[in-house]
Amino acid sequence: MRIFLLSLGTFLIFGSSIVAQEFHKGFCGATEQLNKRLLDPVFKQEFEASQELLNQAANEYKKEPMKRGVVYKIPIVFHVLHKGGIENISNEQIVDAVRILNRDFRKLNADTLGIHPAFKSLAADAEIEFVLATKAPNGKCFSGITRTLANSDTTDGFEQVKMIRNGNDVFRGEWSANKYLNVFICNDLGDGKAGYTYYPMNHIEMIYGGIWILHRFVGSFGTSSVTNSRAMTHEVGHWLNLSHVWGSTNEPGVSCGDDNVNDTPITKGWLYNCPVGPTNCTSGVVENVENYMEYSYCSKMFTLGQKARMIAALKSSVGGRNNLWTTTNLNNTGAANPQLCLVDFTSSSSVICQNETVTFNDVSYNNVTSWLWTFPDGTSSTIKSPTYTFSEPGTFTISLKVSNGTQTLSISKVFTIQKNLTLPYYEGFEKNINGPLISNWTVVNPEKNASFEVTSQAARSGVKSATLQNFGQNVKSVDELVSAPFDLTEINKDKLITLSFRYAYRKLKSTTREYLYVYLSNDCGVNWSSKLYLDGSRLSTIAEAASWKPSGALLGIESDPEWKTIHLKTIDAKYWQPGTRIKFMFKNDAVNGGNNLYLDDINLYAGSPSDSIVKLEEKDTTTASVLRHSFSTFKLFPNPVKDIVTIKNPNSNQPVEVEIADLVGKIHLVKELTSTNNEFNLSLEKLEKGTYIVVLKTGDVKEIQKIIKE
Ligand SMILES: [Zn+2]
Numbered sequence: 135m136r137i138f139l140l141s142l143g144t145f146l147i148f149g150s151s152i153v154a155q156e157f158h159k160g161f162c163g164a165t166e167q168l169n170k171r172l173l174d175p176v177f178k179q180e181f182e183a184s185q186e187l188l189n190q191a192a193n194e195y196k197k198e199p200m201k202r203g204v205v206y207k208i209p210i211v212f213h214v215l216h217k218g219g220i221e222n223i224s225n226e227q228i229v230d231a232v233r234i235l236n237r238d239f240r241k242l243n244a245d246t247l248g249i250h251p252a253f254k255s256l257a258a259d260a261e262i263e264f265v266l267a268t269k270a271p272n273g274k275c276f277s278g279i280t281r282t283l284a285n286s287d288t289t290d291g292f293e294q295v296k297m298i299r300n301g302n303d304v305f306r307g308e309w310s311a312n313k314y315l316n317v318f319i320c321n322d323l324g325d326g327k328a329g330y331t332y333y334p335m336n337h338i339e340m341i342y343g344g345i346w347i348l349h350r351f352v353g354s355f356g357t358s359s360v361t362n363s364r365a366m367t368h369e370v371g372h373w374l375n376l377s378h379v380w381g382s383t384n385e386p387g388v389s390c391g392d393d394n395v396n397d398t399p400i401t402k403g404w405l406y407n408c409p410v411g412p413t414n415c416t417s418g419v420v421e422n423v424e425n426y427m428e429y430s431y432c433s434k435m436f437t438l439g440q441k442a443r444m445i446a447a448l449k450s451s452v453g454g455r456n457n458l459w460t461t462t463n464l465n466n467t468g469a470a471n472p473q474l475c476l477v478d479f480t481s482s483s484s485v486i487c488q489n490e491t492v493t494f495n496d497v498s499y500n501n502v503t504s505w506l507w508t509f510p511d512g513t514s515s516t517i518k519s520p521t522y523t524f525s526e527p528g529t530f531t532i533s534l535k536v537s538n539g540t541q542t543l544s545i546s547k548v549f550t551i552q553k554n555l556t557l558p559y560y561e562g563f564e565k566n567i568n569g570p571l572i573s574n575w576t577v578v579n580p581e582k583n584a585s586f587e588v589t590s591q592a593a594r595s596g597v598k599s600a601t602l603q604n605f606g607q608n609v610k611s612v613d614e615l616v617s618a619p620f621d622l623t624e625i626n627k628d629k630l631i632t633l634s635f636r637y638a639y640r641k642l643k644s645t646t647r648e649y650l651y652v653y654l655s656n657d658c659g660v661n662w663s664s665k666l667y668l669d670g671s672r673l674s675t676i677a678e679a680a681s682w683k684p685s686g687a688l689l690g691i692e693s694d695p696e697w698k699t700i701h702l703k704t705i706d707a708k709y710w711q712p713g714t715r716i717k718f719m720f721k722n723d724a725v726n727g728g729n730n731l732y733l734d735d736i737n738l739y740a741g742s743p744s745d746s747i748v749k750l751e752e753k754d755t756t757t758a759s760v761l762r763h764s765f766s767t768f769k770l771f772p773n774p775v776k777d778i779v780t781i782k783n784p785n786s787n788q789p790v791e792v793e794i795a796d797l798v799g800k801i802h803l804v805k806e807l808t809s810t811n812n813e814f815n816l817s818l819e820k821l822e823k824g825t826y827i828v829v830l831k832t833g834d835v836k837e838i839q840k841i842i843k844e
Contacts, residue, residue, distance in 0.1 A: 184335040184452045188375050192394065195446035200438060202261070206448050206459040209267040209467035210235075210315045213298045214281045214349070217610070218580035221321040221349045223356050225497065228279055228319075230353035231366055235264045238367040238426065238436075245434045250411055252420040256397050257434075258441035262374070262448070267314055268468030268475075268500045270305035275468065275475030277499040280304040283582065285609075289324030291346050299341055311343030312454020313463055315373065317366075318346045329365050331373045334453030343453050345369045364433055367426050374455075375447035376440055378403060379427050386429045390415035397439040398422050408432040472500035477536050477543035485576055486551050487619045487658035487713040491523045498536045498543065508533040527553040554621030554712045557631070558739035560749040563588045564596040572600065578614035583607055586615040586718075592684040592732050594636045594697045595747070597827055597840055599734035602720050605642070605681040610724040614717055619658055620738065621712040622705075629740045631709070633702040633716060634748075638732040640678035641670075646726045648673060652702055653717040656709045662717060665704055682729045697734070701743035768830050774842035777819045781830070782812060792816060793829040794841075802826070818843055 172178050210232065216222035237243050241259040249257050266278025280302035288294060295318060300306055309316050323330065329347035349357050351365035378384070379398050381391030386403030401421040402414050408430050411420045426433045427440070436444075448455050457463055464470035482493040496505055496518045507515040509522050510530040524530065533546040555574065563572065566588040570577045579585035589601045602613050625631055637650065647670040653662040684696040716738070722728045739748035769782040781792065792814070794803040802821060807814040821843045828839050 180336055185333065187336075187452050188334060188447060188450055189394070191450040191452075192375070192443045192446040195442050195449070196396070196439075200442065205261045205263055206445070207263045207265050207464060207469060208315050208448075208458050209313065209464065209469035210264045210278065210317065211267050211309060212279045212317045212319055212352075213302060213309075214279065214319045215284050215294055215298055216281065216321065216349075217284050217287075218582075219321070220357050221319075222281065223319065223349045223352060223358075225277065225279055227353040227356035227358060229266070230355060231358075231363070232264055232266060234354060234363050235366055235370060238364065239263065239370075241435075243434060249424055249435055250420065250422075252411065253422055253424065253435065253437070256422075256437045256439075258436050258438045260436055260441045260444060262444065264315065264370075265464075265469040266472075266500070268472040269466065271307060271309060271313070272305050274305060275473050275500075276304045277476075284321075287322065289320075289322050291318070291323070291330070292342065294318060294320055294346070295341055295344075309341050310454065311341065312457040313467055315370070315458070316341060316344030317352075318344055319349050319352055320346060321349060323348060328362075329369045331369050333372065333375050333377075334447055334450065334455050336452055345373055361431075364426065368433070371427050371436065371440070371444070374444035376427050376436075376443060378429070379422060379425050393427070395437065395439040395443055397437045398425060398427075404428050404430040406431055468500070472538070474498070474500060474502065474536065474538040474541040474543055477534060477545045479534050479545070479547070481549070483659065485616070485618065485659060485715075486524055486549055488527050488551055488554065489523065489525060490551075490658045490713065491521050493519055493521050494532065494534075495519045496534065496536060498534075501538045502536045503539050504537045506535040524549070524551045527551045552618045554619050555617075556621055557625065558737070558748045559620065560747055561736040562593075562596045562734060563598040563600050566598065568598075572615075574618045575600075576614075576616040576618075578616060581609060581611050583609065583611055584613070586613055586733075589732075592638065593840070594638070594684075594732075594734035595839075596734075599638075599732045601683075601733070602731045603681070604648070604720065604722050604728045605730050606727070607722050608724065608727055611722040612719065613722075614719045615733070616659065616718075617716040619712065620714045620716075622710045622714050623712060625710050625740055630703060630742050631705040631738065631740055632743045633705060633736075633738050634699060634743060634745075635718075635736045636697045636699050636734050638684040638697045638734075639674045640676050640682040640729045641674050642677060642679065642723075642727050642729045644677050646670070646677065646723045646728055648723045648728045649719075649721040650731065651717075651719040651721070652700075653719060654705065654709055655715045655717070656711060656713060658713040659715050659717075665702055666700070668700075678729055684732060697732075699735075699745055703743060768839070770828060770839055770841055774844045775818055776844050777817060779816050779818055779841065781807070781814045781816060781828075790814070791831040793831070794818070794821070795827045795829065796824065 212228045214222060239260045239262045241257060246257055268275055268278060270276050280298070282298045282302040284297055298318060299308070323346055328351050329345065331345040332343060335343065347366060347369060351362045352358050354360045354363035377393045378386065379393050380386055380401050380403030381393055383391070386405045388402060390400050390402050392400055399419045399421050400415045404423045406429070408423055412423055413420055415421065422437065423430045424432050424434050426436055448459060450456055461470070477498045480495050480497055483490060486492055494507065496502065505516055505518055507520050509532060522532070529548060529550050531546050531548050533544065535542060535544040561574065566572050568588050568590060570585050570587040572588055577586045584603045584607055586600050586602050588598055590598050591601065593599045600615060622631060633652070649667055649669045650673055651667040652665050654665050655662045718733060720731055735747060737747055741748065771780050773779070790807050792805050792807055793801060795801045805816065807816070823843050826841050826843060828841050
């Protein structure tokens, strides 16, 4: 078995910063991998037997007159292995890779015009085409693309395929190499490799008979580029039994060698360089530097001889290649008769603001040829990705009907256009049930591990806060808590706007470095600017080896040292408009591991920083008068308490109703209290030990604090 490698720099035009050293680094990784596999004598035997069969087939086929007019179609499946980052490339980028393969293998590439005269008549239309499969091994209709969330950063190809086989979103199990050309799109293949594959071979576990490639070498846009886009053409050449033009090594430019193809002259091979009509090995014989199986930057052709060798491989049973293009297999894999089996679309924003223009993108499959969109204002569109502007807040329906010419499918989706929030805004998380659904906030958790959620395990005020249970998360994890839009238009421009919040956090170890960012957007979350961040010891100087939460006994005490108050004063005039949003982002320390974060008392208001909460007086929201008062409007002391607690309510001379409930909501005591100096004593003698909620009602205003009974 031979493993082929493309170095990262293979197709870099004028890659002067890419030196041969880097290329050889990739080669060394291959030798290791190859030698490891060839230590298995059974494996070695199978490899050699397969090679013999293939060479026989190729030699036999050479004798036959070159045929034209028979096109071999191969079902192809792309398996994207990703961690939710840019390596989770778009369907469009993959469809583009199929387009490039078909262009190159059918000699439809425009640059054939520039082929050196010595090879112009030898450039082959290989008459091989690639069709995205639309049926999984179990018959399930799909798009020809599977996606797998990687649970490790391994660069071991067999481990990568194991993750795909056991964790993809379409069909978990064997995707046999005699039914599909499997392409494994990865983020890292180790040792600077851009891609690799095997010659056809019997007895290798079937799914492994595919092509590994970096996402940056798939298609010509997105994370890839035109320069990188022919790496797949080269790899498929190997997969169809072509070696490099200089022979079956990974070292171009070293010694003159042959590839067992008659019309590709002996060559040393070319790394990046593209001399015109080079004659390095045989005097007067021009070498085919423009071949796809070269490492030059000007690859643009297969020869007729290479075509014959590839067709011979496709007609051979070795590696099951002769089953791929049979009518039965094309039907079974849905390559011959793609069905329209899913209608769906995505929107460019998850939270949509008033007057925001949203792009909708059809993701239906397969072979959709027409679209009919219906919008709330009665207009329609017949393109794949239309835009629509929502001018009013409210709930609206958008419908899409797709067709492949014979079948049609429809879907309707409901979109809620957020009404802008106004100032002063206060979020103590008290009105939410525990969990990740938070009113006015969107929780973003791409890794689908721990996320921001409401908890009653700790609070700086009231009985709830938002937490990220980051302890024990050992993957690179980024979590976000994103606000609904605010309308800051009415802010008197002479005034400041301040964002205040409180957080509690501990490091795991002294070396832990985690980040809490605050971002602002003035276009409803399309673009974000970082306004402040706290990291490492600026976030906390204290390390705690166990899963941490703020101490219960200190809850609600204003001087609580476990909670820090942060004021953001740089909300400038750029943000004084509708559609301004706030984002908290936490990045964990994937190396050292981290600990938990708690957020509370998020407060956005006009004016300079206040350590006390700024909010509308609940009794009088119509006049929008702002009452500035402390979180702890009323004081409880001592806390913890043994028997008599004193309640001090500085804001009211009215009668006050006190209610004491436990954490599950059972009320233990209700009492109306009056006093002239706003101070009351209450006996808690009869309560059992534990944590209780004290609710103080003055007229319509309710305030809440926790108390510990000892
Ligand atoms: Zn190669």
